[in-house]
Amino acid sequence: EEFDFGMVGLGVMGRNLLLNMADHGFSVAGLDLDAEKAASLEQEATEEHKVKGTTDAQSFVALIKKPRAIMLLVPAGKPVDAVINSLLPYLEEGDIVVDGGNSYFPDTNRRVEELEAKGIHFFGMGISGGEKGARFGPSMMPGGNQSAYERLRPIFEAIAAKVNGEPCVTYLGKGSAGNYTKMVHNGIEYAIMELIAETYDLLKRGFGVKNETIQQLFEDWNNSELASFLVEITADILKKNDEVTGKGLLLDYISDTARAKGTGKWTSQNAMDIQAPVPSIDAAVQMRDISKYKEERVAASKLLPYDGIATDIDEETLLKTLKDAFYFSMINIYAQGMAQLYIASKEYDYGLQLEEVAKIWRGGCIIRAVCLEDFRKAYDANKDLPNLLLDATLAEKVGATQQAARDVVKLAVDKGVPVSVFMTALAYFDSYRSETLPTNLIQAQRDFFGAHKYERTDVDGIFHTEWN
Ligand code: 6PG
DSSP states (O other): OOBSEEEEOOSHHHHHHHHHHHHTTOOEEEEOSSHHHHHHHHHHOOTTOOEEEESOHHHHHHHBOSSOEEEEOSOSSHHHHHHHHHHGGGOOTTOEEEEOSOOOHHHHHHHHHHHHTTTOEEEEEEEESHHHHHHHOOEEEEESOTTTHHHHHHHHHHHSOEETTEESBOOOBSTTHHHHHHHHHHHHHHHHHHHHHHHHHIIIIIHOOOHHHHHHHHHHHTTTTTOBHHHHHHHHHTTOBOTTTOOSBGGGGSOSOOOOOSHHHHHHHHHHHTTOOOHHHHHHHHHHHHHTOHHHHHHHHHHSOOOOOOOOOOHHHHHHHHHHHHHHHHHHHHHHHHHHHHHHHHHHTOOOOHHHHHHHTSSSSTTOBTHHHHHHHHHHHOTTOSOGGGSHHHHHHHHHHHHHHHHHHHHHHHHTOOOHHHHHHHHHHHHHTOSSOTHHHHHHHHHHHHOOOBOOSSSOSOBOOOOO
């Protein structure tokens, strides 16, 4: 009973998080059934670090100070339950188990309930930032029992990324609030990644712009209000030559079939359940799915050609327009995701404070971007803001860039390049700012064929009409 913190699962993420804690003076113990991984933790540690790796659950639990704080970093799903069951015989009332993986949030609710019944506090905590983030400062999204969080707080605040000295971690809410927030983070991540990919595609395939020019563009953007981790790494990717074959840019030789582990899909699926429209996240998930049908796409490319029509835009104007359109779309993507969190927080009684979410997303995580500070300010000005588009400052910036978004969509249509996220971001904007929508006609149709009734704008009540 001498170690401050325990970790189960000593893959690179688990190891790096422990070493990060050890850097900050905490003593840490790790458990992995794989003896090599357990040993590698101690090998990677320095003299000043107090670390211990083991392969035995019972002696591992005995190493940790009470009330124990133990994190699991194992694959989501059955492995999480298996590890919990293997620890349970040795855990005591008041101990805390933190699941640091991308678990499906209903699983977290179930685990919270099962473990609270035994007096053990269970936390679902999203961790973002990849291997480097884990080692030098991730963004962390914990949810669970608020008073139990105090045991974890000093450790998590020490290891988190810092922005203006403030740690990118905070208690988010009860139950699965943390996992849910990380799930939506990933949905936004999918959409921004796709937005960047569409920018690249429109320039390269639509306008024949050279790789070097596109590289420079992303580099310039990263020194502007578009500065963000994903834009930054894209500029790096566009510089990386293939060292193995020496044939030039590695990107040109990477297969265009995209994979996914499910968090983006869950974001869209749950958004539909709670009626939170996130069309750009849906589109990003669907584009990865379409990419899978390579053979069919090759056949269709021959059967359904479209060469595009000439446009008279010069390269400088094109790049400037894209920049504004990118800003516009980016804000609309975050607006969709944050609005989903707003709706989910009410639906599941999470008690999320969106200012805090924006705050801990400013650093460490994959979707960190300078615009997050603008979002934080918007939520600071209005704690109950349902949608970022209703913030006056952001509305002005989005208003000023909307024409560029319209122009980019038109250009893409003329070139036959798919820009689903640009298009859905614009369609979301245009529907959200529509005082009236043609859904009156939908209601009339429903009543026509199914007697589903409708409300009127001029008289209270519920109506049905014999239409023919
Ligand atoms: C992060 C990431 C990470 C995620 C991967 C892969 O915040 O560090 O979101 O948690 O697992 O990016 O996601 P896909 O395989 O679904 O693209």
